[in-house]
Amino acid sequence: MLRVLVVDDQDLFRAGFALILDSQPGIAVVGEAADGAEAVERAVELRPDVVVMDIRMPDVDGVEATARICARTDARVLVLTMFDLDEYVYAALRAGASGFLLKDVHRDGLVEAVRVVAAGDVLLAPAVTRRLVADLVGRGGAVPRLRAxxxxxxxxxxxxxxxxxxxLSNAEIAAALTVSEHTVKTHVSNxxxxxxxxxxxxxxxxxYESGLVAAGTHSWE
Structure with missing residues (x-):
């Protein structure tokens, strides 16, 4: 059973996401929080597998809450936002977020996103990926320290x-490199x-930061 914590300062969104997720087989919403500070407290207390996190909240925002939760728990954070050009995209990923979706995602997309993130995979909406790549390119290309x-x-x-x-998924990587999925999982872990x-x-x-992959070469767009 996947344990989920839903965080949003807007009651309607928070209740809606919780209702959708809690009605799904294999998923249980174990708690809700109305701001970042409460989210951290609840995450430490409840130890959810996934935290569905609003990014724009008063006082402690979703970026800071994500950083604190990732530092203190093993929870995966799925960030939701209403803004496809949100300036916090890059910061949220750096803080430890495992996924980033827009709030207009279809209910089935939300459920699948929670499952994907819980499994340890990355999930980014195409518009979010474009923003991420643009941000990284705008920072001047590869960082030598990371390249090394x-x-x-x-x-x-x-x-x-x-x-x-x-x-690419593990199965797609396995096909591309002509190896087994088990081998891919081992390489990823290593x-x-x-x-x-x-x-x-x-x-x-x-x-992207190290320059290993250049903008425009990914498969999300």
Missing amino acids: RLGELTVRERETLEQVARG LLTKLGLRDRAQAVVFA
């Missing part, structure tokens, strides 16, 4: 990271450990 860290990876791990950053990354979402950010 790619040397810690084996050839296969680098190839796997490149495919992850392009939005590269995350070597690079000190939390999950695939941070791997995507690292791949």
Whole structure:
């Protein structure tokens, strides 16, 4: 059973998301929070698998709440926003968010997103990915320090990271590299450990920041 915490400062959105998710088989909404500070307290107390997080809230916003939750729990954070060009996209991913969707997502899309994020995969809406790439490109390209860290990876791990950053699933990566899905999972686990990354979402950010993957080469758009 996936345990979910829903966070939003707007009662209507919070209640709606909670109702949708709690009605799904295998998902239980274990709590709600109306702001970032409460979200952190509830996440530490309830230990959910996934936190559905609003990004724009008074006082402690979704970015800061995400950072605190990721630092203190093993919960995956799925960020929802009404703004497809939200300036907080990049910051939320850097803070540890595993997924980013717009609030106009269809109910089935929300449920699937929770399941995908809980499984450890990255999930980004196409509009959000475009924003992320634009932000990274605008920062002046590859960061030399991060580029050097790619040397810690084996050839296969680098190839796997490149495919992850392009939005491919484990099955798709396995087909592209002609290896088993088990081998892909091993490569992903190893590269995350070597690079000190939390999950695939941070791997995507690292791949772009290091220059391993250039804008326009991913499969989300």
